[in-house]
Amino acid sequence: MKKLFLLLIWTSLSVSPFAFAHHSGTKTETKATQQxxxxxxxxxxxxxxxxxxxxxxxxxxxxxxxxxxxSLLTIIDYSKPSTEKRFYVVDLDKMKLIFNTYVSHGVNSGKKTATKFSNVVNSRKTSLGTFLTDTTYYGSNGYSLRLDGLTSGVNDKARERYIVVHGADYANPSFIKKNGYLGRSWGCPALPQKLSREIIDTIKGGSVIYASA
Structure with a gap:
């Protein structure tokens, strides 16, 4: 009778030893990731x-x-103005920052600083979120890198919008000196021409890009 009474209390509280194990495991995993x-x-x-x-x-x-x-992570910090180097590539194996340079934003996202973002075709605005790099090709902007947008409703139309990484003369530092801001794209993260090929060849083929504002 005593065992039955204890069992009823246990059941009414809806407590499971597995719940404790799962919670503990999640906390451990979170702590390990944070470290x-x-x-x-x-x-x-x-x-x-x-x-x-x-x-x-x-x-x-x-x-x-x-x-x-x-094991490469590219971060684009669009909260910074285009006059600052806001494109970063971190090698997570070597624990090293291997690239830090300028990157353009979309012409309709803002002038010096991007404030408007979109996932809409022909919006000519920058998209935020997580991207996965794919293959390269030669297009109207020269050597370019295809991207797949992985954030639903935020950048998942990247392919349809032809959002790619490429080099551009308007993304060169000389443009800033002349105009006071970096040139703008139709939504692509355009890089300085001298660095674009090297960066593209480094991050192509399945690395993560995270764009934030």
């Missing part, structure tokens, strides 16, 4: 270069991308 983020941020000397919260969000997006094939 990994802190380690990568510190060893790659990103303090004062990339905002910690942005890096944390980008790293979590990287971890959640199942089809990634490279």
């Amino acid at each position: 990994l983020v802190e380690k990568a941020y510190k060893q790659a000397n990103l303090s004062g270069v990339i905002d910690y919260k942005l890096f944390n969000d980008a790293f979590l997006a990287y971890k959640k991308t199942p089809d990634r094939k490279k």
